[in-house]
Structure formats: structure tokens, C-alpha cells
Amino acid sequence: MLIRIFSKSFLLSSTIILFLFVSCSDPVEKPVSKGDDGQVFAIDTKESEIPYLVISTGGKEIPYEPGVSAQMKIYQQKKLIQEQAIDLEYRGKTSFRLSDKKGFNFETIDGTGEGVDVSFFGMPEEEDWRLIGHVVNLNDKYIWDRSLIYNHVGYELSRKIGKYASRGQFVELEVNGEYLGVYYFCEKPKRDSNRIDIKSLNASTTNLSGGYILKIDKSDAGPEQDNKPLSYFLNNWDDDARYTSANSFRSNFDIFSKPISFPAFQPPYHADQYLETYFTYEYPKAENITEAQKEYIAQYVDQFENALISDDFTSSSRTYTNFMEVDSFVDYFLITELCRNVDAYRISTFVEKDRDGKLAMGPIWDMNIGFDETNRIPINDWVVKYNNYVSNDPWMVPFWWQRLLEDPIFRQKVKTRWQSLRQSELNKVMLQKVVDDAKTYLETNGAVSRNYAKWDQGIGVNYDQSIQNLKVYLTDRSSWMDAEIGNW
Structure with missing residues (x-):
């Protein structure tokens, strides 16, 4: 096998193009995408602005519970923006059993393995976080939430009306060298002044009323x-x-x-x-x-x-x-x-x-x-x-x-x-905008096509149709609620 190395002028961004020759066959392009620290990505994210997470457990199997120590790197446009030691485990009950695309819980830890509060993407510091995937069952050929945005839309609508819901960020995820697609990186709902803001309660608290x-x-x-x-x-x-x-x-x-x-x-x-x-x-x-x-x-x-x-x-x-x-x-x-x-x-x-x-x-x-x-x-x-x-x-x-x-x-x-x-936060324009903004962010950055190149294995996902269905649903459902509640 011969490897032809081209001059620097052929290098585009942080993607290196290698042409591999096997015997007398035609050259085959094999893109190798890297972070600015030399980390090789499982997939080429091109110039995507969506954060790309690389998690490695160093060869250790990921358990359901308790977790295993791992290292997480976060890249944006292939630049390493954050690195953190974590304790990683699978999450979910029915979704864990049914889905080939698993979700994860993780806790941020220090060098001794103790939990430590960390901020990600401008969210308040904490140690407990979630990586929420989407149920993809390759055997029975079905996917729940083909739009990839149900949780985001629901939580955003809750926050718009002044009620706390888990803050989050769309990311693309790689674990132990395997690209896993689009995930929602979000807060675990828990007692914290920036999450569920209630008073602490421990064994020595004399006021039993809460929280x-x-x-x-x-x-x-x-x-x-x-x-x-x-x-x-x-x-x-x-x-x-x-x-x-x-x-x-x-x-x-x-x-x-x-x-x-x-x-x-x-x-x-x-x-x-x-x-x-x-x-x-x-x-x-x-x-x-x-x-x-x-x-x-x-x-x-x-x-x-x-x-x-x-x-x-x-x-x-x-x-x-x-x-x-x-x-x-x-x-x-x-x-x-x-x-x-x-x-x-x-x-x-x-x-x-x-x-x-x-x-x-x-x-x-x-x-x-x-x-x-x-x-x-x-x-x-x-x-x-x-x-x-x-x-x-x-x-x-x-x-x-x-x-x-x-x-x-x-x-x-x-x-x-x-x-x-x-008349305000949940009017028709606002409902449509929450969907459109999320769809535009994922699609223009190429994350939708990369996700379904991985997971649409004969299922037949029409992403644009799933978004249109969601928008029609929100219009129809809110109008139906207008009529029903209006008659109360």
C-alpha cells in the first residue's frame, strides 16, 4: 500500500485528506477530522458550530450503575474549549432497554474522583448532568422523536412561561471512538439554588417541613x-x-x-x-x-x-x-x-x-x-x-x-x-419560532444528516416532514385547547 502525501496547500481547515492506493485500484478519499489538540474525531464535523463531545473510558466498559471514570473533551469548530474528568454511566429504563442509541448520566469529578461543580455552555455550575439521546430501535425499525427536539421544545416553553425546566445544549457525541449522533446535554433536575430552588434538608434539620x-x-x-x-x-x-x-x-x-x-x-x-x-x-x-x-x-x-x-x-x-x-x-x-x-x-x-x-x-x-x-x-x-x-x-x-x-x-x-x-409567550408565532430556531441550528450545521447517516438504517426518516408535522401539531393542539378551555 502506498500513501501519497500532498503539500500543505491541500489541507483544508483541520481535515487531512489521504489518498490510499491498494494495488492498481483507483484512489479512495478518507477524511480524517481532528481537533486543534490532535484528537482524531470519529466523523468529520466540518465547520459545525454545534459542540462536539469526545468521551473516552480508556477501554473500560460503561456500566448501568455505578459509573466508570472517563475523560470528556468538548470541541467547537474543532477547537478544544473544555476538558473534564467525569463519572459515566448509562441512563433510562424503558428507553435504555429498547434503544440502540443509549443515553448517559455523568457526574463531574476532580482528580481524586470526588464530585466537583462545573459549568458547561454558560449554565450554572453543578456536578450532575444528562446526555439525552433518542430511542432508535434498529431491529424493529422505529424511532421516537425524529425531529430530535422534543425535550428542547418542551423545556423551552416551560421556561418561557416562567417555570424552571432543565437547561440544555444540543451536542454531537462520540464515545470510545464511535460517533453516536445528536444528543441533548442538559441539567439533572435536582435541589440547587439554580435548579429546583428549595431549602436543604438533612438528618439534623429540626424543621421537617422541607424541602x-x-x-x-x-x-x-x-x-x-x-x-x-x-x-x-x-x-x-x-x-x-x-x-x-x-x-x-x-x-x-x-x-x-x-x-x-x-x-x-x-x-x-x-x-x-x-x-x-x-x-x-x-x-x-x-x-x-x-x-x-x-x-x-x-x-x-x-x-x-x-x-x-x-x-x-x-x-x-x-x-x-x-x-x-x-x-x-x-x-x-x-x-x-x-x-x-x-x-x-x-x-x-x-x-x-x-x-x-x-x-x-x-x-x-x-x-x-x-x-x-x-x-x-x-x-x-x-x-x-x-x-x-x-x-x-x-x-x-x-x-x-x-x-x-x-x-x-x-x-x-x-x-x-x-x-x-x-396572547404572549405561547402565541402561534412564538410556538413556531421555538421549533424553527432549533431545526435551523441542527440542520444548517449538518448535525441532522450526520445523525441519520448513523441511525437511519432502513427506517426511512424524512426530517423536514417530522419538523412540519411538529409545527402543524402545535398549531392544531393549541387551537384545540383554545376552544376546549374557552368553553369552561
Whole structure:
């Protein structure tokens, strides 16, 4: 094999073109793209302004949990702009099992392996971050969110109406020499003055009233599952529904607002699980929360639920409002319904309570089967009516929302807020602009074509059509909500 080396005048930017001759065959171009520090990229990003991440674990296998030490380099237009040691692991439950394009959690660490707060892309310093991919199943030939922007759009709309949602940045990702495509590099929703801004709570705190972060969600595998092989987690459906007194507490009422008479913490997927709502401990974490704190927050939720059930909505007085921040519930409802996130209310759902404060909904999270993605519920009905269309799902919508929408005072607050937002932050022009800006950024920088050169393996993705479908969806959905809410 001969290698013909051309003069410097043939070098374009940081891409080196080598012509390889094998025997007497014609030369084959092989572009080698490099960062300004000599790092060879798995793909040529040309002059893209989208950050390009190169992560290396030094040959170590990436686990599900706990993580493995790795090195991350961030390039922009092939210039190294940041380098950071991280602790890396896979993330997700259903998405992890179904998708060939895996997501990742990572923690920024110092030279000793301890967590350290770091800022990326101008976002506030923290140590916990997420790399969210898109579900791509090559065997069954399907992709969730072909637009690549569902999470970005949902979170941006939430921030536009003044509600915190995870800040993020589109990136292209390479891990251990393999190009993985477009990802959303974003904050983990957690207690922090720049994220979920509630008071700290530890074992020595005497005021038990907060702050707490709960999740209505699938359960997490406990520390007893640490260091198990990836094959375990790829088939680990039972742990999604393995609730225990250590990781959660259960509502005393079923999804129909009736008292539950059967015991909690039964085996995964038992016959009556669809009736239950569990609240998992997000902050303090399950391993840190005290028994007194568990008792306090469970009693507080129970007081709220009892008040919500017992209030007479034909009168002008309400007691459930003593326990919940009504405006946060209103905004959560509106963004969830506009984005048609069928995972909301019942999984991936955050509930917070600050010290001396009330229960508040949010932030919104996990939009990968939102918008026009799924047919689980009709396109022209409320996500909150999920239980009307799906029977005996292990995770159903809690009774809270049906009950709240029976309250004319709550409905009026929704109506007033929606109509105001439609004249401002959520008008038609603004909704279209959020989509167009993201699409333009990804497409003009070549990231869409590179992503689907990797992942559209016979699936047949029409990216422009997916964007057009999303824009039509937002127009139609918001107009439908105008009519429905207008009649309240």
C-alpha cells in the first residue's frame, strides 16, 4: 500500500485528506477530522458550530450503575474549549432497554474522583448532568422523536412561561471512538439554588417541613443492584415496579379516589398495581431520608389528598389550597397538555415542597413520547384522561387531576392563565419560532444528516416532514385547547 502525501496547500481547515492506493485500484478519499489538540474525531464535523463531545473510558466498559471514570473533551469548530474528568454511566429504563442509541448520566469529578461543580455552555455550575439521546430501535425499525427536539421544545416553553425546566445544549457525541449522533446535554433536575430552588434538608434539620422532592415514577434499582452486568439491566423490568418502604411511600387512595384496603409494597406487577400511586424519594435520597422526614411528607400528602377529596366544589371555600401551590399545578397542566406528554402525571413527574411551603408541581421532564409521537390517547383529547384510554397500565394517572378539573375555581384559573399566555409567550408565532430556531441550528450545521447517516438504517426518516408535522401539531393542539378551555 502506498500513501501519497500532498503539500500543505491541500489541507483544508483541520481535515487531512489521504489518498490510499491498494494495488492498481483507483484512489479512495478518507477524511480524517481532528481537533486543534490532535484528537482524531470519529466523523468529520466540518465547520459545525454545534459542540462536539469526545468521551473516552480508556477501554473500560460503561456500566448501568455505578459509573466508570472517563475523560470528556468538548470541541467547537474543532477547537478544544473544555476538558473534564467525569463519572459515566448509562441512563433510562424503558428507553435504555429498547434503544440502540443509549443515553448517559455523568457526574463531574476532580482528580481524586470526588464530585466537583462545573459549568458547561454558560449554565450554572453543578456536578450532575444528562446526555439525552433518542430511542432508535434498529431491529424493529422505529424511532421516537425524529425531529430530535422534543425535550428542547418542551423545556423551552416551560421556561418561557416562567417555570424552571432543565437547561440544555444540543451536542454531537462520540464515545470510545464511535460517533453516536445528536444528543441533548442538559441539567439533572435536582435541589440547587439554580435548579429546583428549595431549602436543604438533612438528618439534623429540626424543621421537617422541607424541602422535599418526590417523584411519581417507576422505582429505581437499589444499591443491591450495583455492579451487576449490563445484561441484568437490559432485562430488568421487575425493578421498575419494585416499591419498598425504603424507596417510596404509597398514596392511601386509588386512582378513583377510593381508600385502598390492600397492603402496599406487593411484588412487581401484581394484579392491583394499576390502582396505586407511589411517591419515590428524590430529595433527600432514599438512603439519606430519615424516618421522621418520611412520616412528615407522607402525612402532608395524605392531608392534601383528603382535603381534595372532601372539599365541596359547589361552595366558595376550599381547603385543598392550604396544601398545594395552585399556580404550579395550573402551569404544569398547560405545558403537559400543550406538549401532549403521555408520560406526565403518572411517571417522570416531580412534586416538590419547600420548607414551610406547599406542594408544587414540576419541573416538567421527559418528553420523548410527547407531541404527536404516540397514539395511546387521541390527538384531540386531554392527556389527563389517560385512564379512559389505557386499562390496567402499572402506572396510571393519580386521581388528583380528575378531581381538580371538577373544580370550577381551578378550571377558571386554568382558563385565565391559558388565555393570557396565548396572547404572549405561547402565541402561534412564538410556538413556531421555538421549533424553527432549533431545526435551523441542527440542520444548517449538518448535525441532522450526520445523525441519520448513523441511525437511519432502513427506517426511512424524512426530517423536514417530522419538523412540519411538529409545527402543524402545535398549531392544531393549541387551537384545540383554545376552544376546549374557552368553553369552561
